[in-house]
Amino acid sequence: MLAQQLANGVLLGATYALFALGFTLMFGVLRVINLVYGFYFTAGAFFSLWLAQAGWPLIAALPAAAVGAGVVAVALDWLLLTRLRRAHADELASLMVTLGAVLALYAAATAWLGPDIRRLPPDLVGGGAVDAIGVRVTFAQLLILAACGALVGLLVLLVRGTTLGLAIRAMAEKPDAAALMGIDTARLAALVSFISGSLAGAGGVLIGLNFNAIHPYMGEQMMLRGFVVVIVGGLGDIFGALLAGLLLGVVEVLTAGYLASGLKEAVGFAILVLVLWTRPAGLFGRADARRA
Amino acid sequence: MEAWLDDLFWTYQNLVVSLGINGLLALSMYVVLAAGQLSLGQAAFMGLGAYSSVLMTLAWGWPFWLVLPASCVAPVAFALAVGGPTLRLSGVYLAIATIGMGEVLRAIYLNVDALGGALGLSGIPEQASPLLIYAVLAAALAVLWLVGRSGLGRAMEAMREDATAAEATGVDVRRMRLGVLVASAVLAGLAGALSAHATDFIGPNDYGFEPAVTILSFALLGGVGSPFGPVLGASVLTLLPEVFRDFANLRLVFNGIVIVLAVLFLPRGLLAWRMPRRAA
Amino acid sequence: MRRRAALVAAVLLAVAPAALAAEPVPVGAVEILSGPNAAYGIAIKAGLDLALDAVNAKGVLGGRPIALTVEDSGGTKDGAINAARKLIGRDKVVALIGPTLSNEMFAVGPVTNARGVPTIGTSTTAQGITDIGPFIFRTSLPESDVLPVTLKKAIARGAKTIALLYANDDAFSKSGFDTMQAAARAAGLRIVATESFGSKDTDFSAQLTKIKSLNPDAIGISALVEPISGVMLQARQLGLGKETLFIGGNGANSPKLGQIAGAAADGMLVGSPWFVAKPDRLNQDFVTAFRAKYGKEPDQFAAQAYDAMLILAEAIDRAGVAEPAKIRDALLATDHTGPMGPFHFTDHRDPSSTEGVVVLEMHGGAFRIAD
Numbered sequence: 050m051l052a053q054q055l056a057n058g059v060l061l062g063a064t065y066a067l068f069a070l071g072f073t074l075m076f077g078v079l080r081v082i083n084l085v086y087g088f089y090f091t092a093g094a095f096f097s098l099w100l101a102q103a104g105w106p107l108i109a110a111l112p113a114a115a116v117g118a119g120v121v122a123v124a125l126d127w128l129l130l131t132r133l134r135r136a137h138a139d140e141l142a143s144l145m146v147t148l149g150a151v152l153a154l155y156a157a158a159t160a161w162l163g164p165d166i167r168r169l170p171p172d173l174v175g176g177g178a179v180d181a182i183g184v185r186v187t188f189a190q191l192l193i194l195a196a197c198g199a200l201v202g203l204l205v206l207l208v209r210g211t212t213l214g215l216a217i218r219a220m221a222e223k224p225d226a227a228a229l230m231g232i233d234t235a236r237l238a239a240l241v242s243f244i245s246g247s248l249a250g251a252g253g254v255l256i257g258l259n260f261n262a263i264h265p266y267m268g269e270q271m272m273l274r275g276f277v278v279v280i281v282g283g284l285g286d287i288f289g290a291l292l293a294g295l296l297l298g299v300v301e302v303l304t305a306g307y308l309a310s311g312l313k314e315a316v317g318f319a320i321l322v323l324v325l326w327t328r329p330a331g332l333f334g335r336a337d338a339r340r341a
Numbered sequence: 342m343e344a345w346l347d348d349l350f351w352t353y354q355n356l357v358v359s360l361g362i363n364g365l366l367a368l369s370m371y372v373v374l375a376a377g378q379l380s381l382g383q384a385a386f387m388g389l390g391a392y393s394s395v396l397m398t399l400a401w402g403w404p405f406w407l408v409l410p411a412s413c414v415a416p417v418a419f420a421l422a423v424g425g426p427t428l429r430l431s432g433v434y435l436a437i438a439t440i441g442m443g444e445v446l447r448a449i450y451l452n453v454d455a456l457g458g459a460l461g462l463s464g465i466p467e468q469a470s471p472l473l474i475y476a477v478l479a480a481a482l483a484v485l486w487l488v489g490r491s492g493l494g495r496a497m498e499a500m501r502e503d504a505t506a507a508e509a510t511g512v513d514v515r516r517m518r519l520g521v522l523v524a525s526a527v528l529a530g531l532a533g534a535l536s537a538h539a540t541d542f543i544g545p546n547d548y549g550f551e552p553a554v555t556i557l558s559f560a561l562l563g564g565v566g567s568p569f570g571p572v573l574g575a576s577v578l579t580l581l582p583e584v585f586r587d588f589a590n591l592r593l594v595f596n597g598i599v600i601v602l603a604v605l606f607l608p609r610g611l612l613a614w615r616m617p618r619r620a621a
Numbered sequence: 622m623r624r625r626a627a628l629v630a631a632v633l634l635a636v637a638p639a640a641l642a643a644e645p646v647p648v649g650a651v652e653i654l655s656g657p658n659a660a661y662g663i664a665i666k667a668g669l670d671l672a673l674d675a676v677n678a679k680g681v682l683g684g685r686p687i688a689l690t691v692e693d694s695g696g697t698k699d700g701a702i703n704a705a706r707k708l709i710g711r712d713k714v715v716a717l718i719g720p721t722l723s724n725e726m727f728a729v730g731p732v733t734n735a736r737g738v739p740t741i742g743t744s745t746t747a748q749g750i751t752d753i754g755p756f757i758f759r760t761s762l763p764e765s766d767v768l769p770v771t772l773k774k775a776i777a778r779g780a781k782t783i784a785l786l787y788a789n790d791d792a793f794s795k796s797g798f799d800t801m802q803a804a805a806r807a808a809g810l811r812i813v814a815t816e817s818f819g820s821k822d823t824d825f826s827a828q829l830t831k832i833k834s835l836n837p838d839a840i841g842i843s844a845l846v847e848p849i850s851g852v853m854l855q856a857r858q859l860g861l862g863k864e865t866l867f868i869g870g871n872g873a874n875s876p877k878l879g880q881i882a883g884a885a886a887d888g889m890l891v892g893s894p895w896f897v898a899k900p901d902r903l904n905q906d907f908v909t910a911f912r913a914k915y916g917k918e919p920d921q922f923a924a925q926a927y928d929a930m931l932i933l934a935e936a937i938d939r940a941g942v943a944e945p946a947k948i949r950d951a952l953l954a955t956d957h958t959g960p961m962g963p964f965h966f967t968d969h970r971d972p973s974s975t976e977g978v979v980v981l982e983m984h985g986g987a988f989r990i991a992d
Contacts, residue, residue, distance in 0.1 A: 050830060050831070050834040053830045053859070054827060054830050054831075057824075057826035057827055057830055058827075060826070061824045061826065064824075082433050082436070082437075084554075129601065129605075132605055133604075133605070136608070138608060140379075140432060140433055141374075141379060141561060142561075142604055142608060144433075144436075144557075145557070145558060145561045145562075145600065145604045146600075146601050146604040146605060148554055148557075148558060148600065149558070149596075149597045149598070149599070149600025149601040149603075149604065150597060150601050151597070152593055152596060152597030152600065153593065153594045153595075153596070153597025153598050153601065154597070155593075156591070156592075156593030156594045156596075156597065156655060156656075157591075157594045159655065159656070159657075159659060160591055160594065160655075163660075163663075164656075164657065164658070164659040164660045164663070165660055165877070166847055166850070166877065166880075166881050168880070168881055168883070178858060178860070180860070185858070185859055185860050187858045190858075256823075260823040260824070260851055260854070260855075261850075261851075261854050261881065261882075262823065262847065262850070262851060262881060264847075266657045269657075270821045270823070273440075273444065273550060276437050276440070276441075277441070280434070280437055301824075301827070302826065302827040303827075304827075305816070305818075305827035305828055305831075306827040306828075306830060306831045307831075309452075310816040310817045310818060310827065310828050310831075311448070311451065311452040311789050311817045312448060312452065313818065313819075313822075313827065314444070314448060314819050314822075315444065315445050315447075315448030315449075318441040318442070318444040318445045318448075319441075319445055321437070321438070321441040322423075322427075322438055322441045322442055322445065325427070325430055325434060325437070325438040325441070326426040326427065326438075327426075329429070329430060329434060348710050348711075349710065349711075351706065351709075351710045351736070352706050352707055352709070352710025352711050353706070353710070354706065355699065355702045355703050355706055355732075356703055356706075359699055359703075451789050451790050452789070458789060458795050459788075459789055459790050459791050459792050459794065459795035460727075460747070460792045460795055460796060461724070461727070461792070463727045463731075463749075540698065540699075540702065540728055541727075541728065541731040541732075542698065542724075542727045542728045542731070544698070544724055544727075544792070545790065546724075546790065546791075547698060582695070582700065582703075583703060583707075586692065586693070586704075586707070592655065592693070593655055593656070593695070
């Protein structure tokens with residue numbers, strides 16, 4: 050049973066990491082708690098649903114939905130946050146504006162699409178599963194695992210290996226200095242929004258596929274876990290998000306499997322609070338002056 | 342009283358009560374924001390006040406005049422216990438840590454049978470009259486007004502502008518932070534006890550993440566230049582859903598849009614006025 | 622004051638029935654029409670509106686139409702209280718249907734009961750609902766009446782051990798679990814595990830893996846339909862097959878189970894006071910009318926709401942006057958037959974008969990009567 054539980058934990062953790070990748074990027078670079086992030090997740094899932102219903106195969110629907118969610122993210126970021134960024138408003142203002150926006154967006158989506166849970170066409174991914182050494186893993190779960198690894202790899206390549214990545218890191222460290230050095234921070238912010246939104250969208254598709262439930266509020270339900278992963282992993286730290294996601298998944302599953310299932314949710318928050326108390330730079334992170 | 346007036350009051354009694362309670366919660370948010378802290382533990386404090394007061398009433402049979410002040414004990418104890426390590430954090434980290442603590446408390450309410458689990462606690466006698474609620478609100482406003490005009494208020498404002506600079510001018514930032522957290526816990530605890538004794542029923546989901554951000558939005562919408570701003574913000578956000586009632590499922594949409602527009606175009610809040618202060 | 626006004630109205634009605642015949646009787650409903658749980662309120666509103674069409678075709682109290690105002694609670698306690706107070710205080714409704722969730726009823730019930738307005742829950746199945754007071758009714762069968770019937774079927778199929786799984790953060794699911802636990806003990810089933818989850822969770826793998834390792838004959842689940850569907854999908858992913866009997870509480874009794882979980886939900890047993898394919902004419906007429914009006918299948922919530930509206934309309938007629946206290950008394954004398962079957966209230970204002978309970982089994986993504 051332990052092997053299966055560990056596998057469960059890793060797979061659950063992969064969904065958390067997948068959700069948190071774009072969140073940590075947006076949070077780390079743009080320095081906003083963007084509560085709308087969960088909505089990009091919802092948007093991606095719905096785009097893929099519509100495309101799949103129109104007969105697109107998953108291989109095409111997934112990137113298209115991710116791009117769609119990215120575009121939504123850029124549009125909303127421009128609409129809500131450019132003004133505040135230009136005015137150098139504090140993080141409270143951006144928190145509030147995204148709070149208001151996400152309230153309106155979920156409600157509008159529910160009014161328009163209805164609150165019902167939808168499912169992707171069942172033949173999108175084969176319903177099969179792999180059975181080995183007493184551990185069962187489905188194809189959808191393997192897909193999430195693979196996608197999670199691939200996206201982390203691509204992101205790290207982008208941030209560490211390109212000039213664009215250098216500009217992004219510069220903006221994350223010191224936005225004003227970056228602007229002085231000739232980086233067009235507004236355009237860069239739009240780009241980061243696009244990447245984060247696409248990641249959220251891709252996460253929405255894959256997680257929607259795995260749990261087979263797509264509905265307007267699905268993004269909201271991931272947000273609290275997203276906070277835990279981003280903070281425990283260290284702000285803007287992509288590897289950190291991956292590790293923290295996996296850790297959270299495994300800890301939750303082991304808590305539910307061997308301790309008490311009622312504590313499954315609380316254990317993540319307890320970890321969050323403990324990490325903030327003892328290692329505010331994140332479990333794997335470097336020191337970050339902004340925290341203390 | 343005229344019958345129609347009676348009916349009118351009865352219809353809006355819960356709204357009147359909510360306005361008062363939410364005003365108190367907004368003030369509980371205000372005291373931390375006024376000192377430059379983004380602590381989102383108000384809903385958690387409120388829950389502690391509500392649950393502890395209901396236990397005092399239902400299990401121990403205490404009279405309400407004793408229950409009300411005693412309802413501050415649990416939230417204040419919690420604030421003191423978690424305050425030390427938590428207050429080293431600032432900005433969004435503090436916000437997220439306090440939300441995390443709120444969720445841990447929610448898990449406790451859900452898993453402890455004596456607290457009713459998901460069924461919550463019901464059959465609470467309605468002992469908190471609107472008059473009492475508004476008296477507490479008025480008292481809180483008066484105290485905060487006086488404190489705001491005093492040297493303490495100046496120190497808080499200095500902390501809000503720049504904590505390091507404030508420290509350099511001799512403000513004991515650590516003690517101040519803990520102080521405002523305790524004040525926030527007292528106000529939220531009172532609000533919790535009053536609301537529990539005004540509606541007959543409390544449940545674990547009334548004090549989670551969503552209420553926490555709602556309370557924040559009260560204060561920010563109103564503006565934190567004076568204690569009146571948050572109360573105004575709370576009133577507006579409490580009334581909006583009722584005003585938009587006829588829009589049925591679109592009313593949350595309007596609610597959200599109002600918040601967005603207010604933040605974008607009224608950055609100092611609805612009530613930008615800052616309270617006058619005697620010269621130093 | 623109110624009573625005198627009503628008396629005057631009654632006298633006037635007797636003197637000049639023609640003049641007042643068309644004055645509508647105001648009735649209110651508080652349901653969740655917005656937010657994450659809106660699906661339930663919307664189904665209920667559909668049922669109420671359909672019943673209203675039938676009622677208003679001939680009217681009550683000699684031809685007066687019922688004017689139904691449905692207010693949104695948003696699923697929150699305050700929202701539900703505000704809505705109920707607005708309906709009673711401003712719209713002067715003589716009776717209230719709803720609210721949707723048991724949690725909301727625990728907040729609204731004391732208010733309406735103190736005001737003396739009969740309040741009929743159509744979807745509130747938790748324990749203690751009608752204990753709130755003499756004006757609180759419900760037409761939804763409490764779980765404690767349905768589950769023993771379902772468990773009996775499971776035992777007949779050879780179940781001796783059971784694992785229980787429930788959502789621990791909403792009143793409906795928790796109360797359903799308490800009932801399931803008691804019913805399982807009473808039926809002599811051995812409970813091998815008790816696991817919980819959050820009603821917004823999407824991952825149940827840890828709990829299911831643990832249960833699977835204990836190898837129970839049956840697994841009983843108390844939750845709303847969304848998490849139950851998720852549980853079924855994941856149970857199949859983890860390789861729990863047909864040898865395990867799945868038993869759903871009232872929340873599983875929704876066509877959404879098949880829509881979300883598909884064939885993964887096959888074999889699940891659910892006790893229900895109502896079934897879409899129940900062959901009697903009243904039910905088939907209801908289903909046909911519902912399909913014609915809304916273009917989709919009704920669910921249990923719509924059916925219960927439909928009957929509740931008819932029961933209320935009949936009670937108003939029997940009361941002879943649109944006055945809350947009279948309607949309350951008339952409700953107690955309910956003798957109604959509708960899509961749900963024959964219906965009476967007990968002295969404690971709960972549904973009296975469990976005869977209508979059928980045990981359903983999921984098959985190919987839809988319910989059929991279990992054999």
